[in-house]
Amino acid sequence: MINQAGSLQLGDSKYTFVATSDSVEEGEMIEVTVGKETLVVARVHGSVHAVDGICSHAYSELVDGELEDHCLYCPLHFACFDIRDGSVVEGPADEPLSVYSVIELDGFIWVKG
Amino acid sequence: MTTIDKPIMIIGAGIAGVHAAETLRNEGYEGRIVLVDRDTQLPYDRPPLSKEFMLGESSETDISLRSVESLTALRIELKLGVRIVSIDAEKQIAISSDGEIMEWGKLLLTTGSSLRKLQVNGSDLEGIHYLKTLSDAIAIRQKLDGIQQIVIVGAGFIGAELASSFKRLGKEVTVLEHAPLPLARILGDEMGDYFLQLHQSEGVHVITEDSVVQFDGTNQVEKALTKKGRVIPCQAVIVGIGVIPNTFLSDKGLHVDRGYIVNEFGETSLPNVYAAGDCAMWPFRGTNIHIEHWDHAVNHGKCVAKNMLGGDSNAYTTIPYFWSDQYDHRLQYFGHTKNWEATVLRGNMVDKQFTHFYLNASGVVEAALLVNQPKNALAVRRLIKQQQPVDPDLLSNPEVNLKKVHIQAKEDKVSN
Structure with missing residues (x-):
């Protein structure tokens, strides 16, 4: 059910509308806010992924980094994360990024939370 | 992979030393790794000391580099409060200030740097x-x-x-x-x-x-x-008037300038003795340079560690990099240059968002300063790595993609 606050209730989970599908192009990412969290939403090989938007190592907005296939590079110390599961591919980060469940439906992108 | 019966010893548990120790283990080295430091504190990250830590925004725990547990898990023998006073490359030993003789098969010097002291009257006053x-x-x-x-x-x-x-x-x-x-x-x-x-x-x-x-x-x-x-x-x-490399450990035949002189693999002039990070002077594009920054210490430590195991397979070519946060400015600097011929500004200084490029006589970008433009960071690093002449007009135009500013690349495009 979609309510007026732009959220979608699926069972026990609440999803928040973050972007329209056409605003996240293939190989690109955007920064969105869900509640108090800053997230990066990216499309790789057609699928949309959402992870923390701030690097787990030091304060840096990941949207300013680069996306190469599934690798998300931080622009400050060049840590690299896998956008699919948030895991660290390359340091200096040693903590993974949180991953957020995403639903893309009828041209809209929803993120759990 | 080389197996060494005697341990690999690393002197200095700063950024370079810790990353080297971890790399040795992660690369499959099974022998003992002994990491010693004269400091009694666990390894920690220094960059926040002047910023987040000073402002009270981060704590001692936040800036800790590695926990005892994580080092133990990698079987890295951390010996804190141990001051090494001399090394002997022939006997392959290091001697601590309390007379302990420690054997090593290979030695890595990551002794870091010390601050230059101001020598004036009243320097010993409180405050x-x-x-x-x-x-x-x-x-x-x-x-x-x-x-x-x-x-x-x-x-x-x-x-x-x-x-x-x-x-x-x-x-x-x-x-x-x-x-x-x-x-x-x-x-x-x-x-x-x-x-x-x-x-x-x-x-x-x-x-x-x-x-x-x-x-x-x-x-x-x-x-x-x-x-x-x-x-x-x-x-x-x-x-805050600069640093001097810690090169107090010396041995006959160990070449020291402003730091231990190493080749592209991190080897000093002595067999089985390597150096990395602040305390080393290393060849970058034909000149021996010294860099006292966090990113270099991480990468140099890792690279030299690989060479200690793999027999000089991994030349160090990382583009030097550092960052600094001042007021509402995030600075990022890539490359290394002292005698640039020309500079090119991309962006606008009034907006506090720009990149300032340093070019040599052939029009090759040797270095760049980014101010509040993290989006350019990885592209600028690539540009410096490529070492091809650029068209300054294209470089200065923020509308032109940084991947398309090479003179060479432009001609290729035309001929295609």
């Missing part, structure tokens, strides 16, 4: 600080509440970051710099002028072309006296 270690930072932070006027000696990166932090904490800050402009030796006059104005616009008092000759006070510093006769009242002084 005169340096910032290098966590204890230094704690000592400064504990005194801040009772302090209103602070003098910072040296307008380098540490000085500028501290000025920014102290200003945010509501202090009255005076920065004293002997050169005509801050940071000009590294960034050039134009940028030096920009950062001078930045300090001033934030309400920091900057005095250039002058230097401290004496500190006055009874027990506690009360004023700084300068060469040109200025008297600056203050309750604290922080000195």
Whole structure:
């Protein structure tokens, strides 16, 4: 059910509308806010992924980094994360990024939370 | 992979040493790894000391580099509070200050650097600080509440970051710099002028072309006296006038300049002895350079560790990089240059968002300073790595993709 606050209730989970599908192009990412969290939403090989938007190592907005296939590079110390599961591919980060469940439906992108 | 019966010993558990130790294990080395440091504190990250830690935004736990558990899990034998006083490459031993003789099969020197000290009258008064270690930072932070006027000696990166932090904490800050402009030796006059104005616009008092000759006070510093006769009242002084590499360990035949001289693989002039990070001088594009920054220490430590195992397979070619946060400015600097021929500005200094490129005589980008433009970071790093001449007009045009500014690339495109 979609309510007026732009959220979608699926069972026990609440999803928040973050972007329209056409605003996240293939190989690109955007920064969105869900509640108090800053997230990066990216499309790789057609699928949309959402992870923390701030690097787990030091304060840096990941949207300013680069996306190469599934690798998300931080622009400050060049840590690299896998956008699919948030895991660290390359340091200096040693903590993974949180991953957020995403639903893309009828041209809209929803993120759990 | 080489197996060595005697342990690999690493002297210095800073950034380079810790990353080297981890790399050795992660690369499959099964032997003993002994990591010693004269400090008694667990390894920690230094960059936040002048920024987040000073502002009280991060704690000792936040800046800890590795836990005892994580080092134990990798079977890295961390020996803190052990001061190595001499090494012997022939006997393959190191001797500690309490006389312990430690054997090694290969040795890595990651002894870091020390701060240059100011030698003037009154230097031993209370309230005169340096910032290098966590204890230094704690000592400064504990005194801040009772302090209103602070003098910072040296307008380098540490000085500028501290000025920014102290200003945010509501202090009255005076920065004293002997050169005509801050940071000009590294960034050039134009940028030096920009950062001078930045300090001033934030309400920091900057005095250039002058230097401290004496500190006055009874027990506690009360004023700084300068060469040109200025008297600056203050309750604290922080000195940030650069570093010198720690090369106190020497042995016959070990070549030392401004740091232990190493080749592209991190080998010193002695067999089985390597050096990495601040304490090493290494070849970058034909010149031996020294870099005292976090990113270099990480990458050099890792790279040299691989060579210690793999028999010099991995030449170190990483583009030097550092960052600095000052006021509302995030600075990122890539490359290394001292004698650039031309500079190119991309973006707008008024908007505080620009990239300043340093080109050599052939039009190759040797270095670049990014101000509040993290989006350009990875592209700029690639550009410097490629070492191809660029078209300055394309480079200066923010509309042109940084991947398309090479003269060579342009011709290729036409001929295709």
